[in-house]
Amino acid sequence: MNTATKLSGFALGLAAVFGAAYGVGQLTGPVTVVATEHDSDGVGHGGDVRDEEAGHGEGTAAGHLPGGLLVSDRGYTLVPVGAPAGEFAFRITGPDGRPVTGYDVTHDERMHLIVARRDLSGFRHVHPELAGDGTWRIASPLDSPGVWRAFADFTPTGGEPLTLGVDVTVPGALTERQLPAPASSATVDGYTVTLSGSPQPGRTATLTLTVDRDGVPVTDLEPYLGAYGHLVALRRGDLAYLHVHPEGTPGDGRTAPGPQVSFATEFPSAGAYRLYLDFRHRGVVRTAEFTVHVGDPGSTTGPTDEHASAEPEDGHGTPGHEHD
Incomplete structure (x- = not known):
């Protein structure tokens, strides 16, 4: 895959994002x-x-x-x-x-x-x-x-x-689960992943995710599926999908194994998206999750005190599990 994979699959011609039709x-x-x-x-x-x-x-x-x-x-x-x-x-x-x-x-x-x-x-x-x-x-x-x-x-x-x-x-x-509010940090199994960048529809932007463990930067991320991180984006409503890989390749002599993993992204349409970052450290793959509102001038992914936990709300799933 190219070292800079863009979120370019989202179509401009689709209708506006619809709310999820879930109820109790x-x-x-x-x-x-x-x-x-x-x-x-x-x-x-x-x-x-x-x-x-x-x-x-x-x-x-x-x-x-x-x-x-x-x-x-x-x-x-x-x-x-x-x-x-x-x-x-x-x-x-x-x-x-x-x-x-x-x-x-x-x-x-x-x-x-x-x-x-x-x-x-x-x-x-x-x-x-x-x-x-x-x-x-x-x-x-x-x-x-x-x-x-x-x-x-x-x-x-x-x-x-x-x-x-x-x-x-x-x-x-x-039972309906509301989409979590946008936040710049997510926690999973003692790891804190911080998201920075300001995506706008129709523009290429770099999103950078920084991984810390107990307040210490993680500088020894392990390759997982040939990369130091994998990012999946789903758009709320229609679940438009993109599987994104980061800039650089493990072992290329210039890509550090953390704490930062950067992705070149492009969101052609405004709306709410859920981002899922897979990363591996000490032999275990974990997933950090974020909500991003693209095109909302009042919402950014810059530093904030908000944290979005990656722990499941109702006990389903196993945070920190190793992926198959």
Whole structure:
């Protein structure tokens, strides 16, 4: 990947950011997959956006859409399949309709599976295993009731990088989780990660994340998937997706292993975004989370006394867990 990967996938032509349609309630029944041919809904999972050019996977409007909004793109389709309780499984079918079995290694893995609830809680970044029949399997990262968005981030052999997305409903009692307020710091397992930078829509900006542990700068971050940090951004409402890697590469002779990790970013649209930074130290991968309001003159990511905890609010998930 280029040393400066931009958040340039977000489309200017999409509608304004919609609020997440969550309320206190009950979801019943088995895990349900909601997957339209071109699943790019704006609120919840009830609708989809179609384009006359996007006919059954043979061509799509993906050049005008953010990543992860489509279940089918350029002939490739994300197809969840039945799996035993506690397991999540899916296939990628190709232009010929058959399961894809050939994938390029990208950032040390052939498949990156990212999941988040539609209220932007419960984020996980994991790496399933590929079976000979083209089925990807992993212990289910969907650990609480709600409507989840699952993103498959991959490069088919001989093809271009793709990110496909599908909604999955996990039954059970559901309580809305409000998006945390913007804050410049997040804490996880004794680590404090500070975010600095002032992103504005339509402009390239550098976001820098600085990692401290118990007040001491961490200068020995460990490579994780070929980098010192990985940043995923999801836009509130439609969950437009971008997987971003930092400037520089471990071992290139000029990139320090912390405490700072910088990303060249570009947010073409205003709105609220949730950022998730994965970093590894002392053999454990942790995730620091931030809310950023792009285009809000009253909101910056400069130094502040606010802190946003990366600990889960209801006990679901395990902060500081090592990613699969």
